[in-house]
Amino acid sequence: MTLLQLEKVSRRYPIGNTVFGSRKSLTAVDQVSLEVKKGQTTGVVGESGCGKSTTGRLALGLEQADSGHVLFEGKELAASGTREWRLRRQRMQLVYQDTLAALDRRMTVGDLIAEPLVIHEIGDRPSRRQRVLDLLQAVGLGEHHRALYPHQLSGGQRQRVVLARALAPSPSLLVCDEPVSALDVSVQAQIVNLLVDLQQDLGLGILFISHDLRVVRHVSDRIVVMYLGQVVEDGRADAVIDQPLHPYTQALVSAMPRLPGGFDHYLPLPGEPPSPTERPSGCPFHPRCDRAKDICRQTPPELLTLGPERRVACHLVSNP
Amino acid sequence: MTSLLPYIGPKLLRAALSIIVVVTLTFFVLRASGDPALQILGPGARAPDLAAFRQQWGLDQPLYVQYLRYLWGALQGDFGNSMLAGKPAAELVLERMPLTLALMLPALALNVLIGIPVGAYAAMHRDSWIDRSVMMLTVLCFTVPSFVLGLLFILIFSVTFGLFPSGGADKWQSFVLPVLTLGTGGAAVIARFTRSAMIEVLSQLYIVAASAKGVTWRQVIYHHAFPNAIIPILTLLGLMLGGQVAGAVLVENVFGWPGIGQLLVISVGNRDLAVVQVILLLVALTMTSANLTMDLLYGVVDPRLRNARQGSH
Amino acid sequence: MQKKLQIDLSTLLASLWLCLMLLTAVTAPLIAPHDITAMDLRHRLSPPFGFGGTVVHLFGSDDLGRDVASRLYYSIRTSLLIAFGATVISVLVGTAIGFIAAYFKGIVEHFLLLLIDVQASLPFLIVALAMLAFFGNSLPLFVALMGLYGWERNARLARGLALAAGSQGYAGATRQLGAHPLRIYLRHILPNSAATLLVAATVTFPEIILVESGLSFLGLGVQPPMTSLGVMVGTGREYITRAPWMLLAPSIVIVLTAVAVSVLGDYLRDKLDPTLT
Numbered sequence: 001m002t003l004l005q006l007e008k009v010s011r012r013y014p015i016g017n018t019v020f021g022s023r024k025s026l027t028a029v030d031q032v033s034l035e036v037k038k039g040q041t042t043g044v045v046g047e048s049g050c051g052k053s054t055t056g057r058l059a060l061g062l063e064q065a066d067s068g069h070v071l072f073e074g075k076e077l078a079a080s081g082t083r084e085w086r087l088r089r090q091r092m093q094l095v096y097q098d099t100l101a102a103l104d105r106r107m108t109v110g111d112l113i114a115e116p117l118v119i120h121e122i123g124d125r126p127s128r129r130q131r132v133l134d135l136l137q138a139v140g141l142g143e144h145h146r147a148l149y150p151h152q153l154s155g156g157q158r159q160r161v162v163l164a165r166a167l168a169p170s171p172s173l174l175v176c177d178e179p180v181s182a183l184d185v186s187v188q189a190q191i192v193n194l195l196v197d198l199q200q201d202l203g204l205g206i207l208f209i210s211h212d213l214r215v216v217r218h219v220s221d222r223i224v225v226m227y228l229g230q231v232v233e234d235g236r237a238d239a240v241i242d243q244p245l246h247p248y249t250q251a252l253v254s255a256m257p258r259l260p261g262g263f264d265h266y267l268p269l270p271g272e273p274p275s276p277t278e279r280p281s282g283c284p285f286h287p288r289c290d291r292a293k294d295i296c297r298q299t300p301p302e303l304l305t306l307g308p309e310r311r312v313a314c315h316l317v318s319n320p
Numbered sequence: 321m322t323s324l325l326p327y328i329g330p331k332l333l334r335a336a337l338s339i340i341v342v343v344t345l346t347f348f349v350l351r352a353s354g355d356p357a358l359q360i361l362g363p364g365a366r367a368p369d370l371a372a373f374r375q376q377w378g379l380d381q382p383l384y385v386q387y388l389r390y391l392w393g394a395l396q397g398d399f400g401n402s403m404l405a406g407k408p409a410a411e412l413v414l415e416r417m418p419l420t421l422a423l424m425l426p427a428l429a430l431n432v433l434i435g436i437p438v439g440a441y442a443a444m445h446r447d448s449w450i451d452r453s454v455m456m457l458t459v460l461c462f463t464v465p466s467f468v469l470g471l472l473f474i475l476i477f478s479v480t481f482g483l484f485p486s487g488g489a490d491k492w493q494s495f496v497l498p499v500l501t502l503g504t505g506g507a508a509v510i511a512r513f514t515r516s517a518m519i520e521v522l523s524q525l526y527i528v529a530a531s532a533k534g535v536t537w538r539q540v541i542y543h544h545a546f547p548n549a550i551i552p553i554l555t556l557l558g559l560m561l562g563g564q565v566a567g568a569v570l571v572e573n574v575f576g577w578p579g580i581g582q583l584l585v586i587s588v589g590n591r592d593l594a595v596v597q598v599i600l601l602l603v604a605l606t607m608t609s610a611n612l613t614m615d616l617l618y619g620v621v622d623p624r625l626r627n628a629r630q631g632s633h
Numbered sequence: 634m635q636k637k638l639q640i641d642l643s644t645l646l647a648s649l650w651l652c653l654m655l656l657t658a659v660t661a662p663l664i665a666p667h668d669i670t671a672m673d674l675r676h677r678l679s680p681p682f683g684f685g686g687t688v689v690h691l692f693g694s695d696d697l698g699r700d701v702a703s704r705l706y707y708s709i710r711t712s713l714l715i716a717f718g719a720t721v722i723s724v725l726v727g728t729a730i731g732f733i734a735a736y737f738k739g740i741v742e743h744f745l746l747l748l749i750d751v752q753a754s755l756p757f758l759i760v761a762l763a764m765l766a767f768f769g770n771s772l773p774l775f776v777a778l779m780g781l782y783g784w785e786r787n788a789r790l791a792r793g794l795a796l797a798a799g800s801q802g803y804a805g806a807t808r809q810l811g812a813h814p815l816r817i818y819l820r821h822i823l824p825n826s827a828a829t830l831l832v833a834a835t836v837t838f839p840e841i842i843l844v845e846s847g848l849s850f851l852g853l854g855v856q857p858p859m860t861s862l863g864v865m866v867g868t869g870r871e872y873i874t875r876a877p878w879m880l881l882a883p884s885i886v887i888v889l890t891a892v893a894v895s896v897l898g899d900y901l902r903d904k905l906d907p908t909l910t
């Protein structure tokens with residue numbers, strides 16, 4: 001069952017002086033379509049600046065799309081800031097990367113986790129207290145953590161608190177924006193495993209955003225690859241990892257260390273990811289693609305549907 | 321070459337808006353503060369007289385009509401009559417303008433003529449006992465409120481030594497104490513600022529001077545350190561203007577100086593609103609145009625800044 | 634760490650002086666030997682003790698034989714009380730406006746920023762004088778007027794703090810939870826900004842004392858029979874030749890307070906919040 005659906009969603013930001021200057025804009029997210037099913041994880045992967053975080057914020061309605069539709073549990077999201085929008089927060093929650101910034105440093109862990117319950121008027125004082133204890137346990141923390149302040153915790157523990165806080169109102173969708181990138185590799189694994197466990201227990205749908213294909217692969221049922229605001233490839237996780245079709249995906253996959261069954265040769269990704277302000281003509285990836293043809297420089301490739309759950313945007317596939 | 325217009329345009333607009341806000345606020349506050357007819361004719365006025373008065377001055381019109389009329393009048397320099405003097409308020413204020421300027425301009429000159437050399441000297445003799453004591457003195461000078469300073473000057477120079485008159489504006493001697501009072505605080509601020517600006521420039525220039533043969537220390541200071549420090553000092557002067565204006569009001573009252581500041585206090589005491597409003601507008605105009613000039617100066621002198629500011633918004 | 638404990642001599646003296654002022658203000662009714670309006674007609678214009686005066690009037694007496702010392706203590710009390718009330722108002726008003734600007738953005742923010750600009754471009758003394766002319770003078774009104782002092786600075790500061798807390802940090806996170814904006818501002822941003830706003834208040838407070846004394850000196854602030862430092866300077870100036878102590882006593886207090894505040898203000902700015910202007 002589809003929990004979250006993005007249909008050709010675009011987001012543009014005006015740049016430059018809006019009063020006297022020209023009204024230029026950059027397109028952060030360009031016609032992105034993706035979906036998250038109930039109890040499943042959709043991973044979004046791409047380099048920084050590819051629009052994956054904006055996609056996450058659009059999915060939550062934290063930002064308003066300029067065009068396209070965001071459907072959550074079959075309904076279009078209400079405008080940001082309205083009462084209806086606020087009520088909807090119970091069902092969809094965000095997990096942050098920068099946990100130190102995201103947690104009010106003047107509140108205890110217990111108060112932080114209870115806050116969503118207070119906001120949405122769920123339960124009374126004793127029941128909230130019990131719920132906080134349950135949540136602490138669920139994310140692998142103990143009762144003694146309740147009275148601590150965020151800065152007294154390690155990064156991994158803080159990420160658990162953020163997770164508990166997000167889970168408090170019993171959401172059906174979690175958007176995890178680089179949830180482990182700030183953590184040590186060993187802690188990363190713990191958190192990722194916790195997420196997988198919780199998902200199974202609670203039947204959560206997760207939109208998992210990361211630049212790290214390794215982590216994405218570990219948690220995702222489906223993977224969406226983004227480049228310069230566009231989806232360049234998506235499909236079932238194993239299909240995308242085992243048979244990447246887009247040269248960009250291939251480069252990402254080949255860059256994954258020690259992947260069993262991975263590519264024998266490492267395809268280097270030359271150059272830095274281009275900035276969205278200077279979008280190349282034709283295929284956005286062509287300046288860095290070693291297989292670019294003439295057509296790539298002129299015509300942007302369409303996102304071609306190959307199978308029921310497989311799409312790719314590359315002239316190699318559409319005009320071989 | 322980048323045009324100056326995109327840089328100065330928004331600032332000009334902002335300045336104009338500021339003035340409009342001041343004018344508008346004054347108008348509405350003026351109306352809110354009470355019925356002008358009652359205020360002028362007094363509480364004992366008879367109803368027909370009040371009605372006639374209102375009709376005569378257009379007070380029976382809707383508020384926006386009154387506002388537009390007021391704006392139109394203001395544009396033509398008509399701000400109404402002073403209740404006290406029975407003369408046009410603008411005339412009354414402008415009459416006193418020369419005396420206030422005669423106080424403020426020399427004080428401004430004093431700021432610069434004392435502040436910069438003292439600050440520069442202190443910078444060049446950094447951490448000497450002179451530097452330290454001068455800096456301590458400047459703290460005293462700019463923190464003491466001008467009306468206290470003025471009275472202390474009177475106590476010392478007029479009462480005790482009888483050197484200068486303690487009030488009036490008739491002899492040249494009368495100028496000495498007010499100008500000194502008004503100029504001292506600003507001079508202290510400028511001295512401190514010049515010192516730190518110079519120290520910064522000097523620390524950068526030291527190496528240059530050492531490596532460039534044939535260039536004397538003195539030349540370095542006159543040709544590099546000063547020009548580099550002068551623009552921030554000018555800006556500071558612009559920023560200090562507000563304090564100077566407020567200082568002038570107090571100083572004029574301390575010394576019984578018949579300038580605009582004294583007029584303001586008298587008018588406030590008598591609630592002579594037309595006059596107060598003209599003075600308020602005059603100050604607003606002076607301040608915004610001063611700020612604008614400073615911005616313009618900055619833009620002309622330092623094109624980098626102008627582009628940076630544009631880009632950052 | 635070590636640096637934080639270092640307090641130089643001038644800062645120490647400045648704090649001591651301000652503590653003394655605070656103590657005087659609080660205990661004025663206890664330490665004042667006379668009522669501030671009590672006239673001692675036998676000792677009119679009596680010089681301070683040690684300058685040919687009596688112990689009865691330590692700092693001398695004024696034209697009506699009122700005790701300068703007692704009046705001085707009460708003046709400090711009045712000035713500090715007014716400044717305290719006004720500072721509270723200034724910080725509250727400024728914070729509210731700053732938060733409103735940060736929250737509403739768009740046209741509201743532009744309008745408020747314009748107001749801030751206008752206020753910043755006008756000397757406060759002039760604005761205060763105009764308001765007094767428009768609305769007349771009474772003590773509550775006067776305190777409210779003084780409370781307008783520095784609102785634009787506090788508003789700017791509060792807006793900056795709110796924007797910083799904004800979309801990325803805990804405020805954005807709480808908003809994302811579905812919290813009402815009021816909750817975000819009052820329960821999260823305000824407590825987190827309190828420290829910085831308090832530092833700003835310590836700068837505003839003494840400045841208000843000086844503005845108040847200036848206005849009272851002009852006869853447009855605190856009205857007799859109440860007395861404040863400015864009122865005392867104002868009356869003292871009439872007797873500058875015959876009874877300079879009437880002028881000097883409040884003047885010295887004002888000067889020392891002003892200097893102490895500037896020294897302490899520099900110290901606070903350095904130590905607590907280097908970003909504060």
Ligand code: SF4
Nearest residue numbers: 283286289296314315
């Ligand atoms: S369309 Fe061309 S440039 Fe783009 S990825 Fe495919 S081959 Fe490379």
